[in-house]
Amino acid sequence: MTTETAAVPAGGAGMGHGAARRRELIRAQSARSLRRRHLTGRGAVGLCVVAVAISLTPLVALVAYTTSRGIHALSVDFFTKIPTPQGIPGGGISNAIVGSLIIVGLAAAMAVPVGIASALFLLERRGRIAGAIRFTADVLTGVPSIAIGIFAYAVLVEPLAHFSALAGSFALAVLMLPVIIRSSESAMRAVPRTEWEAGLALGVRRGRVVRSIVLRGALAGIVTGNLLAVARAVGETAPLLFTTGNQLFNLSPLQPTGAVPLTIFSDGTSPFPADQQVAWGAAFVLLLFVLVLSVIARLVAGRLNRQAR
Amino acid sequence: MGAWKKEPEVADPVDRTTSTLEEIPPAERTPVAGVKEALQRRWDRPGGRGYAALRWGGATLFAAVAIALVVTLLTSSSQAFGHSGLSLLWTGTWDPTHKIYGAETFIVGTLITTAVALVLAVPIGVATAAFLSELAPRWLATPLSVLIDLIAAVPSIVVGLWGLLVLTPAFAHHVEPFLKTIPVLEWFFHGPALGPSMLLAGVVLAVMILPTMVALSRTALAGVALTDREAARALGGTRWQVVRRAVIPGARTGIEGAVTLAMGRALGESIAVAMVIGNAYVIPHSLLAPGATLGSAIINNFGGATPGLDRSEVIALVVILLGITALVNAGGQVLLRSRSRPAVH
Amino acid sequence: MSVTPETDAPETAAVSLADVSVSFGSHRVVRDVTLDLARHRVTALVGPSGCGKTTILRAINRLHDDTGGKVTGRVTVGDLDVYARDTQPELVRSRVGMVFQRPNPFPTMSIFDNVVAGLRLNGVRNKALLLEAAEAALHHAALWDLVKDRLHTPAVRLSGGQQQRLCIARALAIEPEVLLMDEPCSSLDPIATAKIEELITRLSTDVTIGLVTHNMFQATRVSHYTAFFQLGDDRATGELIEYGLTEDLFDKPNDPRTKAYVSGQVG
Numbered sequence: 001m002t003t004e005t006a007a008v009p010a011g012g013a014g015m016g017h018g019a020a021r022r023r024e025l026i027r028a029q030s031a032r033s034l035r036r037r038h039l040t041g042r043g044a045v046g047l048c049v050v051a052v053a054i055s056l057t058p059l060v061a062l063v064a065y066t067t068s069r070g071i072h073a074l075s076v077d078f079f080t081k082i083p084t085p086q087g088i089p090g091g092g093i094s095n096a097i098v099g100s101l102i103i104v105g106l107a108a109a110m111a112v113p114v115g116i117a118s119a120l121f122l123l124e125r126r127g128r129i130a131g132a133i134r135f136t137a138d139v140l141t142g143v144p145s146i147a148i149g150i151f152a153y154a155v156l157v158e159p160l161a162h163f164s165a166l167a168g169s170f171a172l173a174v175l176m177l178p179v180i181i182r183s184s185e186s187a188m189r190a191v192p193r194t195e196w197e198a199g200l201a202l203g204v205r206r207g208r209v210v211r212s213i214v215l216r217g218a219l220a221g222i223v224t225g226n227l228l229a230v231a232r233a234v235g236e237t238a239p240l241l242f243t244t245g246n247q248l249f250n251l252s253p254l255q256p257t258g259a260v261p262l263t264i265f266s267d268g269t270s271p272f273p274a275d276q277q278v279a280w281g282a283a284f285v286l287l288l289f290v291l292v293l294s295v296i297a298r299l300v301a302g303r304l305n306r307q308a309r
Numbered sequence: 310m311g312a313w314k315k316e317p318e319v320a321d322p323v324d325r326t327t328s329t330l331e332e333i334p335p336a337e338r339t340p341v342a343g344v345k346e347a348l349q350r351r352w353d354r355p356g357g358r359g360y361a362a363l364r365w366g367g368a369t370l371f372a373a374v375a376i377a378l379v380v381t382l383l384t385s386s387s388q389a390f391g392h393s394g395l396s397l398l399w400t401g402t403w404d405p406t407h408k409i410y411g412a413e414t415f416i417v418g419t420l421i422t423t424a425v426a427l428v429l430a431v432p433i434g435v436a437t438a439a440f441l442s443e444l445a446p447r448w449l450a451t452p453l454s455v456l457i458d459l460i461a462a463v464p465s466i467v468v469g470l471w472g473l474l475v476l477t478p479a480f481a482h483h484v485e486p487f488l489k490t491i492p493v494l495e496w497f498f499h500g501p502a503l504g505p506s507m508l509l510a511g512v513v514l515a516v517m518i519l520p521t522m523v524a525l526s527r528t529a530l531a532g533v534a535l536t537d538r539e540a541a542r543a544l545g546g547t548r549w550q551v552v553r554r555a556v557i558p559g560a561r562t563g564i565e566g567a568v569t570l571a572m573g574r575a576l577g578e579s580i581a582v583a584m585v586i587g588n589a590y591v592i593p594h595s596l597l598a599p600g601a602t603l604g605s606a607i608i609n610n611f612g613g614a615t616p617g618l619d620r621s622e623v624i625a626l627v628v629i630l631l632g633i634t635a636l637v638n639a640g641g642q643v644l645l646r647s648r649s650r651p652a653v654h
Numbered sequence: 655m656s657v658t659p660e661t662d663a664p665e666t667a668a669v670s671l672a673d674v675s676v677s678f679g680s681h682r683v684v685r686d687v688t689l690d691l692a693r694h695r696v697t698a699l700v701g702p703s704g705c706g707k708t709t710i711l712r713a714i715n716r717l718h719d720d721t722g723g724k725v726t727g728r729v730t731v732g733d734l735d736v737y738a739r740d741t742q743p744e745l746v747r748s749r750v751g752m753v754f755q756r757p758n759p760f761p762t763m764s765i766f767d768n769v770v771a772g773l774r775l776n777g778v779r780n781k782a783l784l785l786e787a788a789e790a791a792l793h794h795a796a797l798w799d800l801v802k803d804r805l806h807t808p809a810v811r812l813s814g815g816q817q818q819r820l821c822i823a824r825a826l827a828i829e830p831e832v833l834l835m836d837e838p839c840s841s842l843d844p845i846a847t848a849k850i851e852e853l854i855t856r857l858s859t860d861v862t863i864g865l866v867t868h869n870m871f872q873a874t875r876v877s878h879y880t881a882f883f884q885l886g887d888d889r890a891t892g893e894l895i896e897y898g899l900t901e902d903l904f905d906k907p908n909d910p911r912t913k914a915y916v917s918g919q920v921g
Binding site for chain 1: 359360363364365366367368370371372374375377378381382385432433434436437439440441444453455456457458459460462463464465466467468469470471473474475516519520523545547548549550552553570573574576577578579580584604607608611612623624627630631634635637638639642
């Protein structure tokens with residue numbers, strides 16, 4: 001390589017006059033402004049700390065207050081008795097707890113198989129149809145839950161002319177589906193293609209490979225996504241408001257059923273302190289259930305990460 | 310040394326760019342190519358009728374549900390749109406007894422409460438995310454992040470209950486009277502301090518969307534390349550300057566996506582808002598005044614609506630709400646996708 | 655060798671390292687490096703992967719500060735004691751520019767904003783000075799004619815080689831006295847590499863350059879001095895094996911290890 005010196009600024013070796021002047025100006029400005037820059041930084045970090053405090057205060061206060069109020073409402077009766085008439089102290093929310101379990105269990109039974117099958121569809125297929133389904137799932141994630149509740153009312157309550165746990169389950173299933181589809185798909189995609197190929201190379205049928213390799217490899221991720229979907233569904237109120245009906249104790253999915261969020265809504269908006277106390281108790285039970293589910297989901301996901309490493 | 314490792318050069322008889330076997334003349338096919346061919350065939354084999362039925366069944370069912378959702382709500386509201394036409398959107402009165410239906414109050418209420426929620430939650434959420442992702446030491450950032458992620462799972466009905474029974478009296482007796490004493494903000498805060506109000510609804514929504522805002526912004530900030538941070542650091546930037554000039558701009562589209570998704574959630578929330586907004590069907594003149602949103606109006610009117618036009622009008626509110634949220638969420642998804650696409654080099 | 659040190663100029667050290675070791679946690683990555691970067695010369699740091707070249711380079715502008723690396727020993731840039739208690743790392747970095755392995759222009763900024771990013775970070779707000787410095791830096795990096803008509807288009811639209819030259823311009827805009835380059839051509843094609851090498855040669859009349867490279871030919875082409883690094887006997891910690899004029903080091907290395915490596919690489 002020949003050394004080209006043509007483009008060297010006038011002055012040859014060493015800096016041009018302009019460069020020396022600029023260096024001096026920049027150095028001076030840099031040193032002069034550094035104090036201000038550090039102060040601004042400190043101020044900004046201080047504001048961020050304030051923001052963290054502002055974020056945490058209501059969130060922690062909400063959880064702490066619900067716990068402190070709700071924990072007093074708990075008793076054996078609270079879990080085993082049915083509600084007393086409005087304004088009368090005592091009673092329990094057994095109907096709502098059993099109702100919630102039935103409704104959410106049924107919803108999961110509907111949404112999980114369809115969701116995983118749809119995720120497999122997205123996994124195996126590229127192109128416009130898959131793109132459209134993926135986009136639908138993403139948009140459906142943001143559909144207001146009240147809209148889904150009204151939809152379930154229109155298709156399952158109005159035709160049958162009565163409320164039912166099934167209608168509520170259907171609404172929750174629709175709510176859970178997009179979450180399950182997208183999380184399961186990404187968990188399955190994380191299974192390396194080489195593992196597929198290893199199975200396929202042995203001549204194993206594709207459906208079997210999927211079952212024994214892909215689903216097994218993605219199991220932790222799928223479980224996490226599904227648990228989070230259930231945790232979200234169990235606290236939903238709006239989809240149940242016009243679908244599951246009243247607060248009777250009931251075990252049949254085709255009959256009107258109570259649910260914990262509905263208890264919180266009706267008792268919380270009641271003017272009687274006794275009812276409000278029940279609402280706090282129900283809120284605490286719901287909160288605990290949701291947090292435990294989320295923690296389990298996290299632990300499963302954590303185990304998955306450790307295995308991946 | 311850096312992570313730069315040279316890939317070991319393995320003699321590969323098959324050109325990596327040829328994807329189909331036909332491009333390799335049979336004479337030149339090596340055993341490796343044979344294996345690849347076999348693998349490709351196995352890969353492409355559809356694999357069992359039962360498996361195909363499962364996949365197609367699931368996807369079809371899901372698509373059918375999504376289509377049914379839209380179709381059902383549209384047909385159920387057609388009577389309403391037939392009765393009032395699009396003037397439903399800009400009629401301010403909701404008076405079922407006189408067959409006057411207008412969604413304007415609710416649309417305005419929805420937009421105002423959402424705006425209040427975003428004004429509160431976006432700056433606080435982004436600053437919190439910046440602290441957790443960039444500024445805090447790990448021992449502090451990790452537990453706080455987990456805490457906020459967990460709180461994101463708190464059901465909206467619990468937030469609503471807390472808003473109704475704890476915040477409402479606090480707002481009526483302390484917060485709202487205090488806000489009225491601030492001279493400049495008088496324009497926003499005037500009228501009697503009742504408790505239930507647009508402001509309180511906005512605050513409750515802010516509490517609800519804050520964890521989402523923090524979690525998504527944190528992901529966006531963490532996604533900014535280390536090399537961008539180092540570039541700013543090596544140029545003499547202070548720690549905060551690196552965050553402000555390199556990290557936050559780099560995460561901008563991701564943060565915008567987070568804002569849109571949080572906005573979608575605020576727009577669509579119904580139950581918690583119904584519990585704290587006061588349910589007044591007039592366009593509010595102040596943030597302290599009670600009002601109504603699309604969500605709260607649906608909650609309060611659907612149960613008592615008589616079948617026919619009355620119910621159809623409520624479902625029309627659902628359709629309007631669905632339209633607004635779908636628009637916002639589609640926008641958010643597009644933003645998030647454009648962010649996850651790697652920069653063009 | 656086409657580039658020879660101008661032997662008549664006095665060789666003063668712009669950067670000097672004395673007994674510098676860097677460790678991460680309990681792992682000592684590189685130890686006891688004593689090395690000068692001669693003023694307005696190119697000093698190449700060569701050696702196999704993982705022997706601490708980049709680590710040493712990053713010790714010069716205190717880039718280990720926030721990544722948990724612990725630096726011991728003494729580093730001076732001109733009259734500045736880099737690790738002295740009252741030395742601000744920001745001020746060190748504003749005197750020492752750095753170019754990284756992969757081009758890393760700020761993806762959200764325009765070409766112009768990228769070039770002046772360093773000035774703005776250092777508190778310069780004077781528009782005339784920004785414009786002047788940007789033009790000078792782009793000239794220096796041989797980019798001016800190419801980009802002068804599209805200064806406000808996104809930097810990521812440039813090709814890889816052009817992006818790397820933009821990063822060089824960005825580093826030069828704050829008029830550093832030292833430019834550290836960490837394998838600046840490792841992600842570039844041969845033509846872009848040749849342009850960067852040409853640039854390095856030209857820039858060395860104005861700035862002191864420390865260049866990490868794994869390409870021995872590149873070292874012979876552009877550097878005046880070469881420092882050869884290798885893992886020590888414990889196979890875990892990098893050491894400076896030999897340091898001298900590039901032609902001496904390649905033609906008649908003193909250390910058998912240098913000889914073995916050079917003959918293996920250059921043949």
